[in-house]
Amino acid sequence: MQDFLEQYQTVLEHEVATWFKVGSVSDFPENSGACIKYKTKQIAVYNYTRMGKWYACQNMCPHKMENVLALGMIGDKDGIPKVACPMHKKNFSLEDGSNLGGEDYKIATYPVKIEEGNVYIGFVD
Amino acid sequence: MKRVIVVGNGMVGYKFCEKFVAQPDSNGFEILVFGEEPRPAYDRVHLSEYFENQDAEALEMAPRSWYESQGIKLITNERVTDIHRASKKVTTSKDLHYKYDYLVLATGSAPFVPNIDGIEKKGVFVYRTIEDLEDMLAYAETLKTDKEETIKAAVLGGGLLGLEAAKAVLDMGFEPHVVEFAPKLMPRQLDTRGSKVLQEKIESLGIKVHLSKATNKILGKGAITGMQFGEYDKIDVEMLVVSAGIRPRDELGKTCHLEMGVRGGIVVNNRMQTSDPEIYAIGEVALFNQMIYGLVAPGYDMAEVAVQQILGNPDVLMEDNIDMSTKLKLIGVDVASYGEPFMPVEKGYSIVYENKTRNLYKRINVSHDGKSLLGGILVGDASDYNMLHQIYLNGLPIPEEAEELIIGGRGEGGSSFGSVMDIPDVAQVCSCESVTKGDICCSITEGGCNNLGDVIAKTKATTGCGGCKPMVVDLVNETLKSQGKEVKETVCEHFAFNRQELYDLIKINKVKDYDEALNLFGEGHGCETCKPVVASIFASIHMETPNRQVAIQDTNDRFLANIQRNGTYSVVPRVPGGEITPDKLIVIGEVAKKYDLYTKITGGQRIDLFGAQLHELPLIWKDLIDAGFESGHAYGKSLRTVKSCVGSTWCRYGMHESVTFAIEIENRYRGLRSPHKLKGGVSGCIRECAEARGKDFGLIAVEGGWNLYVCGNGGATPKHAVLFAEQLDDETAIKYLDRFLMYYIRTAGPLVRTAPWLDKLEGGIDYLRQVIIEDSLGIAEELEKEMQGLINKYECEWKQAIEDPNMLKRFKHFVNSDDTDDNLVFVPMRDQKMPKAWV
Numbered sequence: 018m019q020d021f022l023e024q025y026q027t028v029l030e031h032e033v034a035t036w037f038k039v040g041s042v043s044d045f046p047e048n049s050g051a052c053i054k055y056k057t058k059q060i061a062v063y064n065y066t067r068m069g070k071w072y073a074c075q076n077m078c079p080h081k082m083e084n085v086l087a088l089g090m091i092g093d094k095d096g097i098p099k100v101a102c103p104m105h106k107k108n109f110s111l112e113d114g115s116n117l118g119g120e121d122y123k124i125a126t127y128p129v130k131i132e133e134g135n136v137y138i139g140f141v142d
Numbered sequence: 143m144k145r146v147i148v149v150g151n152g153m154v155g156y157k158f159c160e161k162f163v164a165q166p167d168s169n170g171f172e173i174l175v176f177g178e179e180p181r182p183a184y185d186r187v188h189l190s191e192y193f194e195n196q197d198a199e200a201l202e203m204a205p206r207s208w209y210e211s212q213g214i215k216l217i218t219n220e221r222v223t224d225i226h227r228a229s230k231k232v233t234t235s236k237d238l239h240y241k242y243d244y245l246v247l248a249t250g251s252a253p254f255v256p257n258i259d260g261i262e263k264k265g266v267f268v269y270r271t272i273e274d275l276e277d278m279l280a281y282a283e284t285l286k287t288d289k290e291e292t293i294k295a296a297v298l299g300g301g302l303l304g305l306e307a308a309k310a311v312l313d314m315g316f317e318p319h320v321v322e323f324a325p326k327l328m329p330r331q332l333d334t335r336g337s338k339v340l341q342e343k344i345e346s347l348g349i350k351v352h353l354s355k356a357t358n359k360i361l362g363k364g365a366i367t368g369m370q371f372g373e374y375d376k377i378d379v380e381m382l383v384v385s386a387g388i389r390p391r392d393e394l395g396k397t398c399h400l401e402m403g404v405r406g407g408i409v410v411n412n413r414m415q416t417s418d419p420e421i422y423a424i425g426e427v428a429l430f431n432q433m434i435y436g437l438v439a440p441g442y443d444m445a446e447v448a449v450q451q452i453l454g455n456p457d458v459l460m461e462d463n464i465d466m467s468t469k470l471k472l473i474g475v476d477v478a479s480y481g482e483p484f485m486p487v488e489k490g491y492s493i494v495y496e497n498k499t500r501n502l503y504k505r506i507n508v509s510h511d512g513k514s515l516l517g518g519i520l521v522g523d524a525s526d527y528n529m530l531h532q533i534y535l536n537g538l539p540i541p542e543e544a545e546e547l548i549i550g551g552r553g554e555g556g557s558s559f560g561s562v563m564d565i566p567d568v569a570q571v572c573s574c575e576s577v578t579k580g581d582i583c584c585s586i587t588e589g590g591c592n593n594l595g596d597v598i599a600k601t602k603a604t605t606g607c608g609g610c611k612p613m614v615v616d617l618v619n620e621t622l623k624s625q626g627k628e629v630k631e632t633v634c635e636h637f638a639f640n641r642q643e644l645y646d647l648i649k650i651n652k653v654k655d656y657d658e659a660l661n662l663f664g665e666g667h668g669c670e671t672c673k674p675v676v677a678s679i680f681a682s683i684h685m686e687t688p689n690r691q692v693a694i695q696d697t698n699d700r701f702l703a704n705i706q707r708n709g710t711y712s713v714v715p716r717v718p719g720g721e722i723t724p725d726k727l728i729v730i731g732e733v734a735k736k737y738d739l740y741t742k743i744t745g746g747q748r749i750d751l752f753g754a755q756l757h758e759l760p761l762i763w764k765d766l767i768d769a770g771f772e773s774g775h776a777y778g779k780s781l782r783t784v785k786s787c788v789g790s791t792w793c794r795y796g797m798h799e800s801v802t803f804a805i806e807i808e809n810r811y812r813g814l815r816s817p818h819k820l821k822g823g824v825s826g827c828i829r830e831c832a833e834a835r836g837k838d839f840g841l842i843a844v845e846g847g848w849n850l851y852v853c854g855n856g857g858a859t860p861k862h863a864v865l866f867a868e869q870l871d872d873e874t875a876i877k878y879l880d881r882f883l884m885y886y887i888r889t890a891g892p893l894v895r896t897a898p899w900l901d902k903l904e905g906g907i908d909y910l911r912q913v914i915i916e917d918s919l920g921i922a923e924e925l926e927k928e929m930q931g932l933i934n935k936y937e938c939e940w941k942q943a944i945e946d947p948n949m950l951k952r953f954k955h956f957v958n959s960d961d962t963d964d965n966l967v968f969v970p971m972r973d974q975k976m977p978k979a980w981v
């Protein structure tokens with residue numbers, strides 16, 4: 018399980034080597050998440066229509082290593098966009114992956130780009 | 143610029159840095175820290191959590207970047223090997239030299255490893271650093287074979303740390319054996335009886351305990367295979383964790399001839415100075431009052447004193463009385479001891495309470511005059527620890543009948559402690575971070591904090607061991623109340639209304655959807671608390687299924703199935719009243735076989751099919767619906783089941799047809815969304831085989847009709863339903879039920895079941911009778927109409943979903959691939975399968 022987790026490292030926009038196309042905008046439900054696959058990685062993608070933003074992060078919750086974050090509800094805490102894990106409701110910032118409950122778990126986030134109605138996620142590999 | 147060199151980047155060394163840079167007058171200093179471990183200081187107290195997630199960064203006290211941002215130079219992986227006091231220099235393992243003005247030794251301690259024949263064998267570990275744990279995990283991997291029997295591993299030492307290590311060994315999947323030299327567990331904190339109770343509790347967790355055992359040999363060729371105590375007395379184990387106490391890492395003090403304790407430790411005065419006034423020692427290496435304190439709290443206090451002394455505030459001194467109270471943080475076992483756990487007769491007397499059937503042991507030690515609490519022990523239930531600890535620490539008055547402190551006062555909720563607000567402002571509530579009651583209250587009254595989160599962020603209380611959390615919560619709530627800030631119960635930060643107000647607002651204003659509700663009555667972008675509440679309100683007003691506003695449903699409702707431990711789902715078709723034909727049973731069996739699902743009869747008289755993957759759900763439901771099944775709403779806050787007994791149809795005692803009536807009621811309210819789940823029961827006679835009085839509503843057949851009971855539940859706080867009306871005919875029973883349920887749905891808070899709802903209802907059951915039976919509010923007809931409206935609109939949401947290709951899109955693991963989740967691992971289980979257990 019640890020190896021699975023280790024493959025997820027936050028990617029910043031300027032580091033992106035591959036913009037991987039994951040589908041068209043309409044493939045992603047509004048104001049919630051869906052999961053995509055890139056090589057061995059599972060990435061949760063959120064179409065945050067209400068904020069007019071897109072976010073992506075690892076699908077694996079670091080708490081119990083389950084691939085479930087795409088299924089979590091999104092929202093905000095004090096203005097910070099977040100996802101709540103469906104299993105035990107741990108909250109993660111979608112901006113930087115930090116844990117909003119003050120616990121130690123955190124997640125990797127990835128840049129998202131929309132071009133001509135298509136959705137791209139940025140990876141370094 | 144003066145230079146402070148800190149040797150050791152452990153918990154206390156880190157705390158020294160944190161406290162130092164927080165001081166306004168620390169600018170004229172430069173801090174250089176050496177740590178022998180490869181990573182920056184981490185939270186050793188929570189070391190065991192590393193087994194759960196193996197996330198070392200998560201344990202860090204602060205990331206490396208923090209040191210940089212504070213201008214602290216941190217050099218890890220480099221040990222200080224020598225101190226040259228004359229030239230005020232240190233030498234490191236890389237043979238580099240650094241000059242200091244002040245030197246702070248925070249080198250901590252090392253596990254004590256007794257000199258036992260064979261202790262150097264492979265498979266013997268200590269429990270102190272992340273590397274120790276990594277080594278243990280790696281070794282454990284090599285032991286795990288396909289052998290059927292569980293592997294045994296021992297822990298040497300039955301103290302606080304040993305028991306924690308035993309729990310870790312248990313969590314690794316091994317059978318733990320605790321070997322203790324003394325005749326009891328936790329010999330330093332517990333008396334014999336308390337220890338006995340603890341032992342029983344520990345053994346019930348599956349941890350084996352061996353007392354009064356002196357290990358004289360570690361058996362095995364290259365690697366450990368067993369431990370030998372006497373000639374014929376041995377146990378077979380394949381791993382050993384030594385947890386037999388600690389020894390201060392005082393080697394630097396020895397070689398540069400600082401004053402040392404006879405049994406080790408660098409002697410310090412109450413300024414934390416060693417025998418060389420420019421060299422300080424803090425934490426577990428420091429011998430203060432002839433003691434080494436193996437706890438973080440005193441270490442943090444020492445750090446504070448050293449910081450102040452170096453910055454030229456000579457009045458800040460180490461207190462003589464050091465509190466050694468402790469609470470074991472083993473999950474599943476409550477143990478605490480505070481003050482003087484044992485009691486010499488000349489100082490006072492003890493009161494002991496023991497309940498063997500519940501594994502409870504409590505002891506308090508009281509002064510001869512009966513006026514003060516000197517210490518005590520709690521085993522089995524340490525929920526009163528914080529308050530007792532405060533009473534002891536602050537010498538608060540105790541009740542005249544001191545035993546009330548352990549057995550509680552008479553009467554409802556009897557707290558003999560008084561209010562948390564009675565403890566003095568200077569009382570230290572969080573000893574890890576030295577936060578007083580005054581700090582907490584002032585952060586609200588003067589510091590602008592408005593809730594628990596603010597207070598924690600501002601004071602750092604609860605961020606250490608977390609043991610003080612319950613007390614901090616109480617203090618925050620009480621202070622907010624006293625400020626008149628008792629913000630009324632609101633749904634969450636996004637809606638400043640309670641559920642009932644929001645229900646009315648949405649209904650009266652004919653709000654269409656969640657976003658509109660948020661725009662009109664809320665702020666921000668919502669969260670996992672308010673979304674399901676609003677979803678439930680929409681369902682209660684319009685009977686809309688979760689298929690309409692998918693994004694605001696809890697994950698279970700979104701996929702119309704309960705998510706399980708490994709991210710698969712369960713499928714529960716409705717079986718009204720528990721009655722099912724052989725043909726339908728066969729269908730369930732066939733479907734389960736086809737999709738390889740684990741099946742179990744639930745506690746609610748129906749069958750649960752577990753282990754379905756997301757993409758399989760619509761396929762499974764299609765098969766079930768074709769055979770005449772519909773959703774059982776096991777995932778929703780909605781009507782679950784109406785349990786029945788076989789009643790007069792078959793039973794020789796039955797008074798009425800309980801099955802028929804249960805089916806009628808279950809079908810009437812199926813799909814009905816409510817603040818919390820709803821369950822019913824119908825029994826054919828007062829023998830009550832359907833457990834109707836354990837339900838939110840229950841009907842029991844009597845001479846002349848049905849007795850109606852309301853507001854019961856099982857679960858964590860069981861409550862018997864109370865008699866509401868007697869000898870009702872079918873029609874009246876249903877009329878009252880309609881009104882009762884609708885009234886509950888309109889007025890209850892989120893996730894409040896009927897029993898706690900009734901508890902809070904002013905006027906209680908009598909008032910409820912007035913509203914429902916006598917129609918005192920004049921709303922009875924309206925309630926009935928509303929309920930009938932909802933019932934008429936019922937639709938099976940699974941049928942809706944599988945018939946609409948658009949809705950089906952959500953049942954797919956990946957958007958961009960037809961692959962399924964390849965991380966799913968199942969293991970066999972009594973001829974079926976189950977998810978691989980969490981590590």
Ligand code: SRM
Nearest residue numbers: 704712743744745746747748776782855856857858859895
């Ligand atoms: C499957 C089942 C256990 C079983 O294998 O028998 C079960 C399973 C769960 N129960 Fe239960 N309960 C089951 C019967 C019960 C019963 C017995 C009964 O209904 O007669 C009770 C006590 C009666 C009661 O509710 O008052 C019961 C009291 C609870 C509670 C405590 C409720 C309370 O008010 O204290 C929870 C927690 C909650 O709802 O917050 C809970 C929650 C759960 C959850 C939803 C926990 C979760 O969040 O995952 C479990 C979902 C399993 C799933 O995925 O299907 N379950 N649960 C039973 C399903 C019955 C059914 O056919 O729908």
Ligand SMILES: Cc1cc2nc3c(=O)[nH]c(=O)nc-3n(C[C@H](O)[C@H](O)[C@H](O)COP(=O)(O)OP(=O)(O)OC[C@H]3O[C@@H](n4cnc5c(N)ncnc54)[C@H](O)[C@@H]3O)c2cc1C
Nearest residue numbers: 150152153154155178186221222249250425426436437438
């Ligand atoms: C599993 C476990 C559970 C615990 N639970 C609790 C608890 O519940 N409550 C509680 O109060 N306490 C608990 N403790 C004890 C607590 O962790 C210690 O009291 C605390 O860590 C002491 O801090 P320290 O900085 O003095 O020592 P340490 O944290 O040991 O730090 C000393 C550091 O100095 C380094 N060092 C040593 N010599 C040199 C050198 N010459 N040069 C450079 N670096 C050097 C060491 O490698 C180490 O990193 C627990 C300990 C363990 C192991």
Ligand code: SF4
Nearest residue numbers: 707744745750857858
């Ligand atoms: S009792 Fe607990 S573990 Fe068992 S099914 Fe209910 S919620 Fe799950």
Ligand code: FES
Nearest residue numbers: 078080102104105
């Ligand atoms: S698995 Fe995500 S919170 Fe527990």
